[in-house]
Amino acid sequence: MxxxxxxxxxxxxxxxxxxxxxxxxxxxxxxxxxxxxxxxxxxxxxxxxNAQAQALRSTRSNSLGLLVPDVRNPFFADLAHAAEQAALSAGYVTLLGNANERNDQQDRYLDTLISRRVDGVIVAPVGDDGGRLRALIEREIPTVLVDRTVPGLDLPSVTTDSETGIRQAVQHLAEQGHTRIGYISGPEATSTGRDRFASFTRAVAEAGLSQDPELVYFGDYQAASGSAGVHTLMDLTNPPTALLAADSLMAVGAISILHRLGLRIGTDIALVAFDDIEWFALLNPALSVIAHSVEDMGRIAVDLLLQVIAGHTPESVVLPSELIVRASSATPIRPTTQPEQRSQQ
Amino acid sequence: MxxxxxxxxxxxxxxxxxxxxxxxxxxxxxxxxxxxxxxxxxxxxxxxxNAQAQALRSTRSNSLGLLVPDVRNPFFADLAHAAEQAALSAGYVTLLGNANERNDQQDRYLDTLISRRVDGVIVAPVGDDGGRLRALIEREIPTVLVDRTVPGLDLPSVTTDSETGIRQAVQHLAEQGHTRIGYISGPEATSTGRDRFASFTRAVAEAGLSQDPELVYFGDYQAASGSAGVHTLMDLTNPPTALLAADSLMAVGAISILHRLGLRIGTDIALVAFDDIEWFALLNPALSVIAHSVEDMGRIAVDLLLQVIAGHTPESVVLPSELIVRASSATPIRPTTQPEQRSQQ
DNA sequence: GGAACCCATGGAATCGTTTCCATGGAATCG
DNA sequence: CGATTCCATGGAAACGATTCCATGGGTTCC
The missing domain is CATH 1.10.260.40 (lambda repressor-like DNA-binding domains)
Structure with missing residues (x-):
């Protein structure tokens, strides 16, 4: 036919x-x-x-590229969904690429997107050197960064201000009597990893809590490293009484290993996670989270990109974050390390 | 430039x-x-x-379309990931479309895929009438169905045999002493909805359990309908002591409402869900599931599609399902509704 | 009633590739 | 050594749309 x-x-x-x-x-x-x-x-x-013929002649493909580090991460699945819907209602189809947290796969997809002459690209970048992102810039292909940024690349972006949410979380934990908070960090090779870590460090100093460097474990935003982090932190001679995980997947890894270790979350140890995933509220106990709107992030990213395509140079957007307290961190914990405890009121 | x-x-x-x-x-x-x-x-x-020019001239675009009902459903996110990776290693890019469980959005995407002249399409279809799927067939565009089928459309497919897993689940629940199992069904307008419901009906009859039609609630594979289902079922004068949810999202809805009702899963009520999601094992109590390999499903779907593209007409594949017992259904429950209870051994 | 204009239409060029066909020089054969 | 084959190459057509330019018929106006 x-x-x-x-x-x-x-x-x-x-x-x-x-x-x-x-x-x-x-x-x-x-x-x-x-x-x-x-x-x-x-x-x-x-x-x-024939969309190909149209694109060839008119140099517009009506398609956008969306490159995420990992579709199976619910945060990025939600982001993909939000962006895709926003793009669709603006008349664009979305080409979704999955970098698998790997630089080479990201670069490969970027080249593919260049070849397909997409009208613009939204990237949640993997790694820190930009890689083939620079090729997009040289070609003046409209590009917007989302969630993460890349040092040295001056592109419009939508990111989250981790400062507020993390400070709230640390203060909240301090109020429950915790003095040693373990931090399962994202990789230092990502802007979010660095940024959240810096916020944590400042918040801990501000609250006058322990700044013991042993309390920080550097993971890679994958579930397995959350488990490894818990192992390392709980093996300390002076282990933390509360944990803060820098993303949802590492929190998942942490939860599974805490169960296995027989530590009751919310009672034996407090846990707070960055990223608000629908499921976290269903856990028993429900998980306290630092929430930021992935909905907004996706929508705004598309919005910025459309502006770039239209020839403007929009300002970057920083979205707020906010602590949502649930049962996993709501119970004051008897300070095992501080004997001096009197009725102070 | x-x-x-x-x-x-x-x-x-x-x-x-x-x-x-x-x-x-x-x-x-x-x-x-x-x-x-x-x-x-x-x-x-x-x-x-320029991929467009190449495609225009050579009539091959090296791209596949993948249309899922809902990316935010972790089952389909995993499926998308599996298929995308398989396609990538065969040299194809994947255009991911999201139907949002809506016929019109699915049709819109199908037209887009036709326009883009993708080399083939993998669809987990929404609804029962095929819609624009028939346009794909008329144009002889290689197409493979995944997870769900459409009556009257003779296309290669990869589906799950629900029979085994569901029978195992029902028998397992019967062994724990349950006689009234509530079933939160998928919509009758999907093949999986009908198929799983039929398996459940057979299994219940086989095990000699209650076939009270009131024990079945028809949901729509979204979380909210899981909640609604629990409400309806637990409001019966003679409520079930065990629940079987036909997919993961409805199970999530069920869990959240059970928590709110103060019913302890695994103790007051048993719960088993179709679909194995990584997170289900982390819940407290861990959720018993009927597992099937989404990994295999995605990989095989791409495999079948490549065969169709190569001009062959491959056989459809049916994957097995299997019960995984965890804490949510592991405790025998004292039958509250049957007073005649003697040491029967 | 003829000039000026308007507007719908046809024809052709064009986008960036692939692929077919012709060409011409080198190599091979009897 | 002349004829055949081979092979790398250049030139041009084609893919399916958009868009520019020219055309010609119908209005409008003086």
Missing amino acids: EAVTIKDVAALAGVSVGTASRVLSGNPATSADTRERVAAAAAELDYQP | EAVTIKDVAALAGVSVGTASRVLSGNPATSADTRERVAAAAAELDYQP
């Missing part, structure tokens, strides 16, 4: 290809009669324009 | 466009010397071929 082209439509309608094209693309320079005949012919043949 | 074309490469290498094209596409009819000069020129200019 040969695909039906605009030629077939034109022939059936008894007009030239040019006229058919004008009608189908909504060019007003057409008579009502022609419009009707061409539309009828297109419907009759169930004509679907 | 004008994009660099094969013309530029040819000029720099001092050959004709045709020759440059031959070298770049690996055509053997080229001299070693030319090959080297063209490759050097392409590297020098950081040439990325």
Whole structure:
């Protein structure tokens, strides 16, 4: 079955290809009669324009690239969903790429996106050197960073201000009597890893809590490193009584190993996670989280990108974060390390 | 910055466009010397071929369409990931579309995929009438169904045999002393909804348990309907002592409402869910599930599609399902509704 | 009633590749 | 050594749309 082209439509309608094209693309320079005949012919043949030919000629593909580090991470799945819906309602299809937290896969996808001449790209970058992102910039392909940034690349971005949420979390834990908070950090090779770690460090200093460097474990945003982090931290001679995990997947890893160690979350140890995942509220005990709106992030990223495509240079957006206290951190814990405890009131 | 074309490469290498094209596409009819000069020129200019022009001329786009009902559903996120990786290693990019469990969005995406002239499409279909799927078939676009099928459409598919897993689950619950099992079903407008419901009905009859039609609630595979189902079922004058949810999202909805009702899962009520999600093992109590391999499903779907593209007509594949017992259903429950209880041994 | 204008239309060029066909020089054969 | 084959290459057509330019018929105006 040969695909039906605009030629077939034109022939059936008894007009030239040019006229058919004008009608189908909504060019007003057409008579009502022609419009009707061409539309009828297109419907009759169930004509679907060849997007490749359109893109080749018009240098617009009506498609956006979206590159995330890991689709299975619910945060990025939600982000993909939000961005995709926003793009769709602006008339763009989304090409979703999955870097698997690997630089080489990200670079490979970036080249693919260049080849496909997408009209713009949204990237939650893996790693710190930019890689083929620089090729996008050289080609002046509209690009927006989301969630993470890359040092030295001056691109519009949508990120989260971790400072507020993390400070709230640390203060909240301090109020429950915790003095030693273990921090399961994201990798220092990501901007979010560095940023959240810096916020944590400041918050701990501010609250006058232990700044013991042993209380920090550097993970890689994958579940397994959350487990490893818990192992390392709880093996300290002076282990923490509360944990803060820098993303949802590491929190998942932490939870599973805490269960296995027989430590009751919320009672034996407090736990707070960065990223608000629907499921976290269902856990028993429900997990306290530092929430930020992935909905907004996706929508705004598309918005910024559309502005760049339109030739503007929008300002970067920083979204707020906020602590949501649930049972996993709500119980004051008897300070095992501080004997001096009197009724102070 | 004008994009660099094969013309530029040819000029720099001092050959004709045709020759440059031959070298770049690996055509053997080229001299070693030319090959080297063209490759050097392409590297020098950081040439990325225009995929649109290639596709237009060669009628192959090296891209696949993947249409899922809901990316935020972890089952489909995993499926997308598995398929995308399999496609990538076969040299295809994946265009991911999200139907949002809506027929119109699915149809819209299908038209987009036709327009983009993807080489093939993998669909987990929404609804029962096929909709624009028939347009794919008319155009002889290679298509494979995954997870769900559509009555009347004779396409290769990868699905799960729900029979075994569901029978195991029902028998297991019967062994714990349950006689009234509540079933939160998927919609009858999906093949999986019908199929799992039929398996449940058979299994219940086989095990000699209550076939009270009131014990079945028809949901829509979204979390909210899981909650609604629990409400309805637990409001019965003779409520079930065990629940079986036909997918993970409805199980999530069920869990959240059970918590709110103060019913302890695994003690007051047993719960088993279809679909094995990593997180389910982390819940407290851990959730018993009917597992099937989404990994395999994605991989095999791509595999079948590649066969169709190659001109073959592969057999459909049915994957097994299997009960994994965890704490949410492991405790025998004292039958509250049956007073006649003697030492029967 | 003829000049000026408008507007719908047809025809052709174009986008960047691939691929077919022709060419011409080198190699091989009898 | 002349004829055949081979092979790398250049040139041009083609893919399916958009868009520019020219055309010609119908209005409008003086």
